[in-house]
Amino acid sequence: MPTLRPADLAREHGISTQAVRNYEQDGCIPPAARTPTGYRIYTEAHAAALRTYLALIPAYGHSAAGQIMTALHNNELDAALTAIDHGHNQLLRDRETLATVRSAIDHLTTESAPGRPAADSDRTIGELAHRLRVTPATLRKWENAGILTPARDPATGYRTFEATDLRDAELTHLLRRGGYPLAHISTVVHQIRTAGGTAALAASMTDWQAKLTARGLAMLTASTHLNVYLLLLNRADPQQEF
Structure with a gap:
């Protein structure tokens, strides 16, 4: 899989490379491999993770978005889905x-x-x-x-x-x-x-x-990115990609 630099991930979303590193540190994107000189090496899986996390924020909020991504990276799919369920339940309650x-x-x-x-x-x-x-x-x-x-x-x-x-x-x-x-x-x-x-x-x-x-539409967008990322996670070799 082609490799990417932190700047490549940052440029797509108009954020800083430090923000990308912070998201990695917080578990919102998987740990990056390193070059012999210590530079981070990202892949399309990392790019998909970042797209997913940033799409989850307007749908579920910063805290829940972080919980969902962290759960995925800890192989806790049910925990991630439970956090999503809570978000949908709250939206329904607000509508009612x-x-x-x-x-x-x-x-x-x-x-x-x-x-x-x-x-x-x-x-x-x-x-x-x-x-x-x-x-x-x-x-x-x-x-x-x-x-x-x-x-x-x-x-x-x-x-x-x-x-x-x-x-x-x-x-x-x-x-x-x-x-x-x-x-x-x-x-x-x-x-x-x-x-x-x-x-x-x-x-x-x-x-x-x-x-x-807007929140309901954001949930639809987030689910699309989340589905793509889950497919990448299922195909990826954790040792090779992350």
Whole structure:
């Protein structure tokens, strides 16, 4: 197989040769062979590994991309596939949450009045944290930012989250994953509560939908590169190539 220099791999992606060496050190691409004078020798398998890793990042994030590649290079295919499954599961969860929020938008002007029976049973802070897979401390932070306004049980003083609180928490969780600051989310949630001006909310939903679509397409691209790389791994002689 023809040999390549670090500069050859770097040039394709517009990155530095130091970045290529760092990716090798982190296990994102296989170890390179060395010349008698110590220079690295890469092959098309290394180039394919780098393409795969860089394609995985926009699909699954830096951490998961590194986990996937490291697992492959440790001959732990199931671990790599499990990390991919988690990414797809999170994308599906985000899509379902977005659909829930959009449904809430359609009923902004008919939100339940105070005292009306809730569509969902009241929850404690621990139960809500478990539902969203966040910590109670995170929910208290959202409360301090004015995003959540839970009632207090008159007998125990504990927070209780009603149906509208669950909706606001789901929306906050979604927008935080989209990178929105708490100040922006507080404004959006306030608009829902007051059933006034939904322009900011609609823009947020449209932007996040675009991000979900982009991530889904990135997963398709990553799977193509991953398939090519797996074929190379299956054909390669580890001693010769890596």
